[in-house]
Amino acid sequence: MANTTVKGALAIHGQNPQFLVETVIRTRIWESTFWKEHCFALTAESLIDKAIELRCIGGVYGNQRPTEFLCLLLKLLQLQPEKEILVEYLQADEFKYMRALAAMYIRMTFRAVDVYELLEPLMKDYRKLRYRDMAGYSLTYFDEFVYSLLTEERVCDIILPRIAKRQTLEENADIGPRKSRLLDAMEGKSDAGSERCRSRSRSRSKSRSESRHSAQSKDSSRSDTSSREGRYMSRSRSRSLSASPRFRSRSRSISPDRMDVAS
Numbered sequence: 001m002a003n004t005t006v007k008g009a010l011a012i013h014g015q016n017p018q019f020l021v022e023t024v025i026r027t028r029i030w031e032s033t034f035w036k037e038h039c040f041a042l043t044a045e046s047l048i049d050k051a052i053e054l055r056c057i058g059g060v061y062g063n064q065r066p067t068e069f070l071c072l073l074l075k076l077l078q079l080q081p082e083k084e085i086l087v088e089y090l091q092a093d094e095f096k097y098m099r100a101l102a103a104m105y106i107r108m109t110f111r112a113v114d115v116y117e118l119l120e121p122l123m124k125d126y127r128k129l130r131y132r133d134m135a136g137y138s139l140t141y142f143d144e145f146v147y148s149l150l151t152e153e154r155v156c157d158i159i160l161p162r163i164a165k166r167q168t169l170e171e172n173a174d175i176g177p178r179k180s181r182l183l184d185a186m187e188g189k190s191d192a193g194s195e196r197c198r199s200r201s202r203s204r205s206k207s208r209s210e211s212r213h214s215a216q217s218k219d220s221s222r223s224d225t226s227s228r229e230g231r232y233m234s235r236s237r238s239r240s241l242s243a244s245p246r247f248r249s250r251s252r253s254i255s256p257d258r259m260d261v262a263s
Contacts, residue, residue, distance in 0.1 A: 003030050009080045012109050013161050017077040020108050021070075021158060025059075029066045029074050039071055044081040047072065051089070054097035057104075057145070058132035059157025067132055069101065070156065076105045083110075090118065096127050100145060104156065107149040112163040113174050115150070120178065122146045133157070 005018055018026060029035055038050060051072055058067045089102030099122070106118055125142040132138075148155050153162075169175040 003078075005078050006080060009078075017080055017109065018074065020077060020161065021074055025066060025070065025157065026074065028060070028064055029071050032066055032071060034068050035066075035071050035074075039075050042075055042079070044079050044085050047075060047079070048089075048098065051098035051101050052095050054101065056130040056132045056137065057097065057100050057156060061132050061134055061136075067156075069097070069104075070158075072101055073104055073158075076101070077109070080109075087118070090122070093125075096125070096129065096142060099125075100129060100142065103146060103149060107155075108158075108161060113169060115163060116166055116169070116175055119146050119150060 005016055009017060011017075012020065021029070042050065050068075054068060054072070056067065057069045059070060060066050086102050086106060089098055090106075092098055103119055103122060107115055110118070123143045123146050125146075127142050129140050129142055129145060130137055131140045145155075149160070150166075153160060166175070166178065170177060
């Protein structure tokens with residue numbers, strides 16, 4: 001009973017969901033210790049605890065032993081949880097290996113349109129993932145793992161079902177064009193640059209108006225000072241001219257007799 005699919009499960013790609021995993025690998029999963037000890041009687045809810053405990057992704061390693069990642073993937077194929085539950089798996093950002101498990105299951109079971117719509121946003125995740133295979137442990141990244149799910153035929157030693165290419169779906173108007181983060185960033189930079197240009201032009205116009213105003217104020221002050229200086233000069237000249245004949249007249253009016261008396 002532990003190796004059978006849940007009753008009422010729908011056929012995926014025209015066959016039993018468990019048959020999406022190759023017969024050799026599926027048999028080794030059933031014979032593994034992790035499957036017998038931890039995957040027995042799991043449900044869609046209790047599987048979350050096991051998925052959180054994952055520490056790597058991968059296929060088979062050592063003497064063709066399946067990883068825990070493959071065991072839980074086969075268990076998901078047996079349980080066939082609802083789409084809402086898998087979306088919740090994907091939204092759990094803090095548990096990256098559970099997110100990778102849900103992405104693998106979605107790639108194997110969902111329609112092509114849903115696969116692109118659900119997995120492409122995950123390419124913004126650049127966290128590291130440990131990958132285990134026959135050569136041992138290696139390092140990969142989450143966006144690279146998602147990209148391999150969308151482009152390659154075999155991932156984690158499992159042959160993926162064929163899906164339509166994105167270009168074909170776009171031509172048939174089944175899906176919209178892909179949004180590039182680079183173009184969005186460039187548009188954001190262009191908007192910022194235009195705002196900077198506008199602010200610079202505004203500052204230049206303000207500085208020009210201020211300079212013109214200051215020049216006008218300087219010219220007006222100069223004209224005022226020159227007018228005041230002219231007034232003062234005219235007054236001083238008139239005074240000097242008016243004062244000089246008086247002294248001259250007084251010096252001329254003194255007689256020689258008075259000069260003798262004074263002496």
